[in-house]
Amino acid sequence: FARRFGFNRKGYGFPWGKVEEPAGDYHIALLSAGLKGAHTSPLHQAFVASIVENGGVAILPNLIARIETTEGRLVYSGEPIVLGRAISRKTADALKEMMVMTVTSGTASDRRYFRLLRRKHRDLKIGGKTGTLSQWLYPEGRCEWFVGFLEHRGRKLAFASIAVNGSRYVISGYELGAVIAMRFANSNS
Numbered sequence: 633f634a635r636r637f638g639f640n641r642k643g644y645g646f647p648w649g650k651v652e653e654p655a656g657d658y659h660i661a662l663l664s665a666g667l668k669g670a671h672t673s674p675l676h677q678a679f680v681a682s683i684v685e686n687g688g689v690a691i692l693p694n695l696i697a698r699i700e701t702t703e704g705r706l707v708y709s710g711e712p713i714v715l716g717r718a719i720s721r722k723t724a725d726a727l728k729e730m731m732v733m734t735v736t737s738g739t740a741s742d743r744r745y746f747r748l749l750r751r752k753h754r755d756l757k758i759g760g761k762t763g764t765l766s767q768w769l770y771p772e773g774r775c776e777w778f779v780g781f782l783e784h785r786g787r788k789l790a791f792a793s794i795a796v797n798g799s800r801y802v803i804s805g806y807e808l809g810a811v812i813a814m815r816f817a818n819s820n821s
Contacts, residue, residue, distance in 0.1 A: 633718075633719070634651045634663070636690070636718040636719065637679075637680050637683060637690070637718055638676060638679055638680070638690065638715075639651045639670075639672075639676075644692055644713070646675070646676075646679075646692065646693070647673045647675055647676060648676060649670070649671055649672030649673065649676045649677075650670075650671045650672075651663050651669060651670045651671070652668075652669030652670075666763065674777070674779075674792035674793070674794055675693065675792070677777070677779040677792040678693065678779065678790045678791050678792040679692075679693050679790070680779065681731075681760070681761075681779050681780055681781045681790040681791070681792065682781070682790035683718045683719065683724065684724050684727045684728050684731065684759075684781060684790075685728070685781040685783075685788055685790050686724075687721045687724045687725070688717055688718055688719040688720055688721050688723060688724035689714060689716070689717055689718070690714070690715040690716055690717070690718045691712050691713065691714055691715065692712070692713040692714075692715055693790075694710040694712065694713075695710075696708065696710055697709075697710050698710065728759055728781075729759075730759075731759030731760050731761060731780060731781070732757065732758070732759035733759075734759065734760055734761060734762060735758050735759055735760060735780075736750075738762075739762045739806070740760065740762050740778065740806045740809070740810075743804065743806050743807050743810065744807065745807040745810035745811055745814070746806070746807070746810045748810070748814070749810045749813055749814050749817075752814070752817075753784065753813075753814070753817040755784065755785065756782060756783070756784045756813065756817045757782060757783040757784070758780060758781070758782040758783075758810075758813050759780055759781055759782075760778050760779055760780025760781070760806075760809055761778070761779050761780065762776070762777070762778055762805070762806045763776070763777050763778075763779075763805075764776050764777075772796055773796045773797050773798040773799075774796070774797050774798075775794060775795075775796050775805070776794070776795055776797070776804045776805035776806060777792065777793065777794040777795075777805040778792070778793050778794075778804075778805045778806045778808065778809030778810075779791075779792045780792075780809055780813075782813045782816060782817075784816060784817045787816075789816055791809065791812055793805050793806075793808035793809040793812055794808075795807075795808050
C-alpha cells in the first residue's frame with residue numbers, strides 16, 4: 633500500500649516519500665506510523681489526502697492549474713495525470729469518514745480555529761489526520777502536522793500543514809490546517 637500511495641516512486645519531478653523494506657511485522661507497524669525508515673514531505677502528504685478525497689484514485693498534484701496573460705489569453709492549462717487506483721472507493725469513503733471525525737469529535741475537534749471554522753462555515757466539509765513528529769526536547773522544536781481535505785461549494789482541496797514550535801507555543805499544525813481551510817472558504821464565498 634505504501635507503493636500505491638506513491639512511496640518509493642520516481643518521476644514527474646515530485647518529492648515522493650520513501651519507506652524502507654519492512655523487516656518483520658513490528659517494523660511494518662513502525663513504518664505505518666511514520667517511524668523507523670519512513671520519510672515524507674508535506675506535499676506528498678497532501679497527495680495522500682487527495683487520494684482519499686478522489687475516492688481512491690491517485691492523481692498527480694498540479695501545482696499550477698493555469699497561466700494567463702494580463703489580457704486573459706490562456707498560456708498554459710495543467711491537465712490531470714491519473715496514476716491509477718490506490719484503494720477501493722469503499723476504503724476511501726471509510727477513511728474519509730474517519731478523517732471528518734478527527735475534526736468533528738477527535739484530536740482536532742477542540743482546537744480554537746476548528747471551533748471557529750465550524751461556526752463560521754457550516755457548509756464546509758473538512759477532514760484530516762493530526763500528528764506529532766518530535767518532542768519538545770528536540771533542538772528544532774515540536775513539529776505538529778495536519779493532513780487533510782476540504783470541500784466547499786463544489787470546490788475541493790487536499791493540503792498538508794506543519795508547524796514547528798519551540799518552548800513558546802504559537803500555533804499547532806492542526807490549527808494551521810484550520811486557518812488554511814478558513815481562507816479557502818472565505819475566498820470561495
